[in-house]
Amino acid sequence: MAFKDDLKTLLKPYYWINILMSFSYLLAKKMPVVCSYTFPKSDVLCELDGRESEILLLTLIVVMIRSRKSGSLTMINYITASFMYCKVANLVLWTYADIRTGILYAVLFLVLAIWIPEPTYNGPSNVVYFRTAVSLEDEISRNKYITWLICFYTTWNPSCANFAPIFAQLSAEYGLNNLKFGKIDVGRYPDAAKKFEISDASTSKQLPTLILFKNGEEVLRRPTFDVKGKVIRFFFTADNIKAVFDLNNLYKIAANKTNNIAKFKIKDTSDRKLN
Secondary structure (H helix, E strand, O other), X not given: OHHHHHHHHHOOHHHHHHHHHHOHHHHHHHOHHHXXXXXXXXXXXXXXXXXXXXXXXHHHHHHHHHHXXXXXXXXXXXXXXXXXXXXXXXXHHHHHHOHHHHHHHHHHHHHHHHHOOOOOOOOOOOEEEEOOHHHHHHHHHHOOOOEEEEXXXXXXXXXXXXXXXXXXXXXXXXXXXXXXXXXXXXXXXXXXXXXXXXXXXXXXXXXXXXXXXXXXXXXXXXXOEOOOOOEOOOOOOHHHHHHHOOHHHHHHHHHHHHHHHHHHHHHHHHHHHHO
């Protein structure tokens, strides 16, 4: 099902247009009709020279390394993470071939970035957004019967962007009145990062960070640190979140509490009517 969903997602204009942009130079070189028109003065018609091959190989290595570091696990995440590097490489290649084609590609690059932005998640969500560490602490301590799962994130971090739809889906699936999901942007509100000891630097390996609060206190977080103080890598997949934070059990406990409170209210109302 996930693979089929990814294929449907790839049909959206943003993805197939960016895929074409990412492979534009290679396609132009390998399609004889296009190649003879685009590179009429090429010494070796429709063949990559040594410099072009080096640029493409370097791009492939960078994409693999950066995609892995960003925590990209699904096909869509891998593809999205690679777009920028591939398009920059194509810009270099088109400019290397002819400054005019390089300028044309750059203009097309900018126009498409403005008019066809990356699609955002628009499915069901039950997330509460906080603006300061104080408001977050006040809400967590206000009612200690509520269990909170809070995501600390930044808008510019690729791992946070990849995790956003997963967290939204989990909030819709598991969210209850006494089991809530919240988010706070530590890039905009660094006081929250400082309060909960999360690095918001551009090289931070703590983004995103998930913290589970019970009875107003932190009980679990991911990622965490090893004995040497280094961040232990954590893959933010739905299955990992469910397993580590025991969401199924948390949901059952929260649902039982909700049902018990509802039964008590019904019984109390019935007793009052009888009296």
